[in-house]
Amino acid sequence: MINNGYYTHEFHGDYELVGVGALDLEEGGSIPDCRLAVATFGELSEAKDNAILITSWYSGTHQIWRDAYVGAGHALDPERYFIVAVDQIGSGLSTSPHNADGANAPLTMSKFPRVRIGDDVVAQERLLREHFGIEQLQLVVGGSMGAQQTYEWAVRFPDKVLRAAPIAGTAKNTPHDFLIAEYCRESIMSDPGWNGGEYQSNEDAEAGLKRQAHVWALTGFSSEFWKQEVWRALEFDSKEAFVEGFLEPYFTAMDPNDLLTQAWKWQRGDVSRHTDGDLAAALGRITAKTFVMPIDEDVLFPPRDCEPEQRLIKNSELRVVEDIAGHLGLFSLTPTFMTQIDRHLGELLATSN
Amino acid sequence: MINNGYYTHEFHGDYELVGVGALDLEEGGSIPDCRLAVATFGELSEAKDNAILITSWYSGTHQIWRDAYVGAGHALDPERYFIVAVDQIGSGLSTSPHNADGANAPLTMSKFPRVRIGDDVVAQERLLREHFGIEQLQLVVGGSMGAQQTYEWAVRFPDKVLRAAPIAGTAKNTPHDFLIAEYCRESIMSDPGWNGGEYQSNEDAEAGLKRQAHVWALTGFSSEFWKQEVWRALEFDSKEAFVEGFLEPYFTAMDPNDLLTQAWKWQRGDVSRHTDGDLAAALGRITAKTFVMPIDEDVLFPPRDCEPEQRLIKNSELRVVEDIAGHLGLFSLTPTFMTQIDRHLGELLATSN
Numbered sequence: 001m002i003n004n005g006y007y008t009h010e011f012h013g014d015y016e017l018v019g020v021g022a023l024d025l026e027e028g029g030s031i032p033d034c035r036l037a038v039a040t041f042g043e044l045s046e047a048k049d050n051a052i053l054i055t056s057w058y059s060g061t062h063q064i065w066r067d068a069y070v071g072a073g074h075a076l077d078p079e080r081y082f083i084v085a086v087d088q089i090g091s092g093l094s095t096s097p098h099n100a101d102g103a104n105a106p107l108t109m110s111k112f113p114r115v116r117i118g119d120d121v122v123a124q125e126r127l128l129r130e131h132f133g134i135e136q137l138q139l140v141v142g143g144s145m146g147a148q149q150t151y152e153w154a155v156r157f158p159d160k161v162l163r164a165a166p167i168a169g170t171a172k173n174t175p176h177d178f179l180i181a182e183y184c185r186e187s188i189m190s191d192p193g194w195n196g197g198e199y200q201s202n203e204d205a206e207a208g209l210k211r212q213a214h215v216w217a218l219t220g221f222s223s224e225f226w227k228q229e230v231w232r233a234l235e236f237d238s239k240e241a242f243v244e245g246f247l248e249p250y251f252t253a254m255d256p257n258d259l260l261t262q263a264w265k266w267q268r269g270d271v272s273r274h275t276d277g278d279l280a281a282a283l284g285r286i287t288a289k290t291f292v293m294p295i296d297e298d299v300l301f302p303p304r305d306c307e308p309e310q311r312l313i314k315n316s317e318l319r320v321v322e323d324i325a326g327h328l329g330l331f332s333l334t335p336t337f338m339t340q341i342d343r344h345l346g347e348l349l350a351t352s353n
Numbered sequence: 354m355i356n357n358g359y360y361t362h363e364f365h366g367d368y369e370l371v372g373v374g375a376l377d378l379e380e381g382g383s384i385p386d387c388r389l390a391v392a393t394f395g396e397l398s399e400a401k402d403n404a405i406l407i408t409s410w411y412s413g414t415h416q417i418w419r420d421a422y423v424g425a426g427h428a429l430d431p432e433r434y435f436i437v438a439v440d441q442i443g444s445g446l447s448t449s450p451h452n453a454d455g456a457n458a459p460l461t462m463s464k465f466p467r468v469r470i471g472d473d474v475v476a477q478e479r480l481l482r483e484h485f486g487i488e489q490l491q492l493v494v495g496g497s498m499g500a501q502q503t504y505e506w507a508v509r510f511p512d513k514v515l516r517a518a519p520i521a522g523t524a525k526n527t528p529h530d531f532l533i534a535e536y537c538r539e540s541i542m543s544d545p546g547w548n549g550g551e552y553q554s555n556e557d558a559e560a561g562l563k564r565q566a567h568v569w570a571l572t573g574f575s576s577e578f579w580k581q582e583v584w585r586a587l588e589f590d591s592k593e594a595f596v597e598g599f600l601e602p603y604f605t606a607m608d609p610n611d612l613l614t615q616a617w618k619w620q621r622g623d624v625s626r627h628t629d630g631d632l633a634a635a636l637g638r639i640t641a642k643t644f645v646m647p648i649d650e651d652v653l654f655p656p657r658d659c660e661p662e663q664r665l666i667k668n669s670e671l672r673v674v675e676d677i678a679g680h681l682g683l684f685s686l687t688p689t690f691m692t693q694i695d696r697h698l699g700e701l702l703a704t705s706n
Contacts, residue, residue, distance in 0.1 A: 175592050176576035183567045190564065192545075211543065214536045219571060223529035223655065239528050299652075302576065 001101045001108050004202055006253040007092040012063050015039040015093065020126045023089075027114040033103040036127050037061070037093035039085045041070050042078030044132060051134045052076060053124065054085040055142030055149035057169075057330065058181075058262050059254060061087045068332040075345035081138065086124050088145065089115045090261030097197070097257035109257055110197030117145075117269045121152040125160070139349060140288075141165040143330045144301070145262065148173070148269035154286040155271040162353050164288040165345055167321070168295045168330055171309045172270045172279050177300055180219050181263045187211035188256045197257050205256045212259065213247040220247075222297035222326035230324055234333060283312035289353035290316040291344055297326040315353065319344045354454045354461050357555055359606040360445040365416050368392040368446065373479045376442075380467040386456040389480050390414070390446035392438045394423050395431030397485060404487045405429060406477065407438040408495030408502035410522075410683065411534075411615050412607060414440045421685040428698035434491065439477050441498065442468045443614030450550070450610035462610055463550030470498075470622045474505045478513070492702060493641075494518040496683045497654070498615065501526070501622035507639040508624040515706050517641040518698055520674070521648045521683055524662045525623045525632050530653055533572050534616045540564035541609045550610050558609045565612065566600040573600075575650035575679035583677055587686060636665035642706035643669040644697055650679040668706065672697045 009015070015037045023034035039062040044051060054065050054076070062085035070076045076083055087093040090112075095104060097112035107113060128134040140153045140161050147169020154164040155171075170177070188194055191208025199205055225231075231242035251259075275281035292310035294303040303320050310318045321340045323329035332338050362368070368390045376387035392415040397404060407418050407429070415438035423429045429436055440446040443465075448457060450465035460466060481487040493506045493514050500522020507517040508524075523530070541547055544561025552558055578584075584595035604612075628634035645663035647656040656673050663671045674693045676682035685691050 174576060175579035175582075176571075179567075179570055179579065179592070179596075183564075183571060186564065186567065190543075190560065207543065211536075211539065214532075214539065215571070217532055218529075218536060218568070223527060223652075223658070226528035226532065227658070229528075239532070243532075299576075305576070305580070 001105070002098050002201060004092070004098055004255050007099065007255070012061055012093060013039070013066065015062060015087070018127055018131050020123050020130065023119060023123050025113055025119050026116045029113040031089070031095055031104060031107065031113070033095070034089070034123055035095050036089075036123060037087040037091065038127065039066060041066070041083040042081055044082040044134070048132070048134050049136065049138070050081050051128070051132070051137050052081045052083045052139045052141065053128065053137050053153070054083060055120075055124070055140065055146035056086070056088045056091055057142065057144035057146045058266055059251065059259060061091055061093055064331060068338060069341065074338070075342045075349060076141070084128065084132065086127065088120050088149070088262065089123065090258050090265065092255050092258045096255065097261055098255040112257060112261055115261060115265055117148045117152045117265055118156065118273070121149055121156055124149075125157060136160050137162060139163040139165060139345070141167065141345065142169070143167040144169045144327065145266050145269065148266070151271050152269075154288045154290065155274055155282050158285050158287045161288040163348050163351065164286070164290040165293055165348055166290070167293040167341070168298055168301050168327055170269070170301055170305055171283060172272055173267060174305050178267045180215065180300060181267045184212050184215050185260055185263045187215055188260060194256055197260075199256065202252070202255050206252050209252045209254065209256060210248050213251040214243070216251075216328070217243050217247055219299050220326065220328040222299060222324060224297060225325050228324060230334065279309070280312045283309060284314070286313050287315065289348065289351050291319045291348045292316055293319045293321055293344055295321045295323045295327060295329050297324055297329070300327045354458070355451050355554060357445070357451055357608050360452065360608070365414055365446060366392070366419065368415060368440070371480055371484050373476050373483065376472060376476050378466055378472050379469045382466040384442070384448055384457060384460065384466070386448070387442070387476055388448050389442075389476060390440040390444065391480065392419060394419070394436040395434055397435040397487070401486050402489065402491070403434050404481070404485070404490050405434045405436045405492045405494065406481065406490050406506070407436060408477070408493065408499035409439070409441045409444055410495065410497035410499045411619055412604065412612060414444055414446055417684060421691060422694065427691070428695045428702060429494075437481065437485070439480065441473050441502070441615065442476065443611050443618065445608050445611045449608065450614055451608040465610060465614055468614060468618055470501045470505045470618055471509065471626070473502055474509055477502070478510060489513050490515060492516040492518060492698070494520065494698065495522070496520040497522045497680065498619050498622070501619070504624050505622075507641045507643065508627055508635050511638050511640045514641040516701050516704065517639070517643040518646060518701055519643070520646040520694070521651055521654050521680055523622070523654055523658055524636060525625055526620060527658050531620045533568065533653060534620045537565050537568050538613055538616045540568055541613060547609055550613075552609065555605070555608050559605050562605045562607065562609060563601050566604040567596070569604075569681070570596050570600055572652050573679065573681040575652060575677060577650060578678050581677060583687065632662070633665045636662060637667070639666050640668065642701065642704045644672045644701045645669055646672045646674055646697055648674045648676045648680060648682050650677055650682070653680045
C-alpha cells in the first residue's frame with residue numbers, strides 16, 4: 001500500500017468507510033475485508049423506504065455527485081430522500097490496490113484481484129441491507145460505469161429496485177468502449193514508472209497518467225466541444241490549457257493501479273452474464289421503471305448503443321440528454337446539463353412504480 | 354538517413370523519383386533537393402489536357418490508390434486520363450526525414466524541417482509543369498490529408514484546377530483532428546526508443562508505433578465498425594487479431610520521423626492562411642467544380658465539419674459517402690465503398706466545368 005493524498009477527506013469531504021466483510025469475487029479469490037466508501041445525504045425514514053443509491057463512474061467518486069447532482073432544488077433532494085452514494089471497489093476510496101492493508105495486505109498493488117461490476121453490486125446490496133437496513137430502493141442512478149452498476153442492480157435484484165436511471169452507459173459494454181478502456185490501460189502500463197504495478201508513488205507513472213488523460217481528450221468530449229471551444233466557458237484560454245489544466249491534473253492525482261482495476265471492470269460490464277449471453281432475457285428481468293438516459297453527443301455511449309437496450313426493458317423510456325460536451329458532460333460542464341437531469345430524474349421519481 | 358525496406362519498389366511497385374529542385378518552405382528553411390515519388394497511369398494526351406492529380410494521405414502513398422481506386426472500370430480510368438499520383442513530402446517515398454541524403458543530408462532525421470500542405474502543393478505544381486508540361490488538371494482528388502492538398506490546390510491555383518474532389522477531409526483542420534494527430538505524435542515520441550528522433554531503426558520505436566496504431570483503432574473506425582464486427586469480412590477472428598494483424602503491422606513498418614512530419618503538417622492544414630484567416634474568402638476563390646465527399650461514419654472528418662465548408666464553395670455539391678468503417682473506409686474495406694466513389698467521381702468528371 002502507498003499513501004496518496006488525493007484519496008482523503010481533504011479532497012473528498014465527508015464519507016464513511018463501511019466494512020462488508022469478506023467478498024468472494026466472480027473471477028475467483030476474495031477480498032478479506034471489503035470496505036466501501038459511503039457518503040449519505042438526508043435522513044432514512046423510519047420505514048426505510050426513501051432510499052436512493054448512487055453508483056460511481058470510472059475515476060469518479062461521490063464527490064462529483066455531492067457537488068453537482070445532490071441538494072435542495074435537485075431531483076436528488078436530501079429533504080425528501082435518503083441518498084447513499086457508494087464509491088466502487090478500486091475507486092481509491094473503497095478497497096483498492098493502493099490502499100489494501102490490514103487483512104487485505106496480500107492484495108496490495110499488483111496483487112489486487114480482478115473485480116467485476118457484479119462484485120460491486122453484491123457488496124453494495126450487503127452494505128445497504130446490513131448497515132442501513134434498506135431492503136428496497138426508490139431509485140438506483142449512476143453515470144457511465146455507474147450506469148453499468150445500475151443495470152446490474154436492476155437485473156440482479158429486480159425486487160429491490162423500484163426505479164433505475166442509467167445515464168450515459170450501457171448494460172453490455174460495446175467493443176469500441178472495450179478498446180477505449182484498453183488504450184487507457186495501455187497508456188498507463190506502457191510507462192516504465194508503472195513498473196508492473198509496483199511503483200513507490202503515483203508520480204512515478206505521471207507520464208502514463210497524462211497519456212491516459214489524452215485518451216479522454218480524444219473520446220470523452222465531442223468534436224463539437226472542441227470546435228465550439230466550449231472550454232472557454234470553463235475559463236481556459238486554449239484547448240491545450242484545458243487539457244493541461246483540467247484533464248491532466250484530474251488524472252495524475254490518481255492511483256494507476258486503481259484506474260487499471262476500474263478499467264478492467266468497465267471493459268467487462270455485461271448483464272447478460274446472468275442469462276448465458278442473452279441480453280434480451282437479462283434486460284427482460286428488469287421490473288424497475290427505467291429511464292435510459294444517453295447523452296446525444298456521447299462518443300463512448302451514443303444513443304444508438306443505448307436505445308436498443310432500452311427497447312428490451314419493459315417499463316422503460318428513452319430520455320436523451322442534449323449536451324455538446326459529450327460523455328464528460330457528466331461533470332455538469334454546461335449550464336443546460338443539470339436542468340435536464342433534474343427534469344428526467346424528477347419525472348422518474350414521480351412515477352408510481 | 355537510415356534504410357527501411359518498406360519504402361522500396363518491392364512494397365510500392367513502380368514509381369519514379371522526380372527532383373523539383375530546391376524547395377523553400379513556408380516555415381522557413383528549404384529542402385535543397387526536393388524529390389517527389391510519382392506513379393503515373395495512362396498516357397498524357399498531346400494537348401496535355403487529360404491529367405488528373407491524386408494526392409496522398411497520412412501514412413499512405415500512391416499504392417492504395419493504384420490498388421483500389423485506379424483502373425479500367427473505375428472513374429479514374431487510365432484509358433481516358435493521365436493519372437499522376439504524387440506522394441507527399443514526409444511520406445517516406447518522397448523526400449522525408451529517414452531518407453534525406455546527398456544535398457539533403459543536413460536535414461536528416463531529427464533535423465528535418467517543418468513542412469506544410471502549401472509546400473507540398475507548390476512542389477507538386479512545379480513537378481506537373483516542369484516535368485510533364487501540365488498546366489491544367491481535369492481533377493485533383495485525395496482523401497484525408499490528400500483532401501487538405503486538394504483544397505490547397507483549388508484555392509492556390511484556381512485556374513489550374515477544373516474539378517476537385519476532397520474526400521474525407523477538411524479545408525481547415527478542426528481542433529479535434531489537431532488533438533488526434535497530437536496524440537499520434539505523443540504515442541511515438543513517448544517511446545524512449547524514438548530517442549528524440551535519432552534512432553537507428555524504426556524498430557527501436559516499435560512500441561510507440563503500436564500505440565500510434567491504437568489511436569487509429571479508437572478514431573479511425575466508427576463504433577459501429579466494431580459493434581457489427583465488420584473486421585470479420587476482412588478475415589480476422591477477433592477485434593484484437595484485427596488490431597494486431599492489420600493496424601499494428603501497417604504502422605510498425607513505417608518510419609517514426611516520417612509519420613511525425615506528416616502529422617505536424619496535418620495538424621495545420623488551413624486554406625484560410627491565404628486570406629488572413631477568412632475561410633469564406635479562401636474557399637470563395639475556388640472556381641473548380643467541387644464535390645465535397647465526407648464519409649457518413651467518419652469520426653475525424655464528419656459531414657458536419659465538411660458541409661459548412663462545402664457551402665462556402667460556389668460551384669460545389671455535398672456528396673456523402675456511406676461507409677460503416679468510418680475514416681479508414683478510405684482503404685476500400687467494404688464492398689459498397691468504391692462503387693460510391695466511382696459514381697461520384699464519374700459524375701464529377703462528366704461535368705463540363
